[in-house]
């Protein structure tokens with residue numbers, strides 16, 4: 157880690173498999189950020205526990221997420237790609253920050269409200285304090301910037317509020333993080349209901365393209381994508397949300413502009429267009445999938461990367477945690 161570069165922190169929950177939305181909206185845009193920042197990317201497995209998990213599947217999903225990060229191009233030699241639960245400082249700091257966070261603040265979080273409505277039978281305290289753990293993730297590494305989607309902006313705001321509150325009492329302990337608005341990633345919509353975002357917890361399998369779907373499945377899902385009764389491939393998110401979403405996807409994977417796409421498909425039917433989008437997506441994902449399969453088989457390599465990066469993350473996290481413990485007056489351990 158160099159001194160001049162700013163620090164960037166992000167991660168995803170290790171719940172379910174990733175969708176094309178997670179990839180085009182987040183993961184793909186994280187690759188190469190290491191040129192400008194010292195980057196930390198966590199497999200956020202502790203956050204996943206707010207929803208009941210099947211232990212075997214959960215462990216596999218976490219490993220899958222790690223391998224997908226690496227297969228997508230987050231080089232674990234230059235990025236710190238690690239498991240959140242392997243660095244105990246996250247939960248230690250989260251507890252301390254819990255004591256600097258108000259019930260009223262947490263009550264206002266829209267994700268808490270949405271998720272409690274969705275899991276009415278399991279509104280646990282972890283779901284409520286989810287944003288505090290997220291604040292600990294970010295603040296432990298003194299992150300300057302955090303690439304997050306719109307849905308996580310409120311959590312970043314509360315992170316800043318908690319950090320400022322703490323700094324006001326104890327001095328400049330935490331760096332105040334900012335949202336990173338880089339190359340804006342496309343917001344990918346559901347293929348079944350194109351006014352809703354594509355989401356990995358969607359129960360309709362036809363609504364989402366999963367990163368590990370094979371070519372036939374991808375093309376089949378695109379062929380079934382909901383569009384409209386018109387025949388023109390034209391960008392209009394209000395009147396033609398389905399076609400506009402497919403255009404966004406094609407643009408994100410090929411780099412072609414929306415105008416060029418419209419010109420290319422002028423006079424052609426939706427059928428040809430949908431197949432072209434399916435093929436472009438399958439071609440984009442093929443190398444990632446091949447690399448993912450290769451990595452999963454190379455257990456020694458993956459485990460070596462995890463171990464090395466867990467240690468690296470713990471080194472930086474513990475530095476902050478020690479400072480915080482000292483400031484609040486906890487007694488230092490005798491070594």
Ligand code: ATP
Nearest residue numbers: 168177178181182305342343344353354355356357
């Ligand atoms: P869930 O269905 O479990 O809520 P999700 O698929 O909505 O999950 P998150 O875990 O909330 O995904 O998000 C992981 C990252 O992927 C975030 O940075 C988020 O902004 C991004 N992301 C998720 N869905 C999309 C999408 N449809 N388009 C673009 N980016 C997305």
Ligand code: LTN
Nearest residue numbers: 165166167168169200203290293
């Ligand atoms: N809540 C985020 C995942 C997440 C995160 C973080 C993102 C947990 N801790 C710290 C950025 C920084 C999500 O659901 N996308």
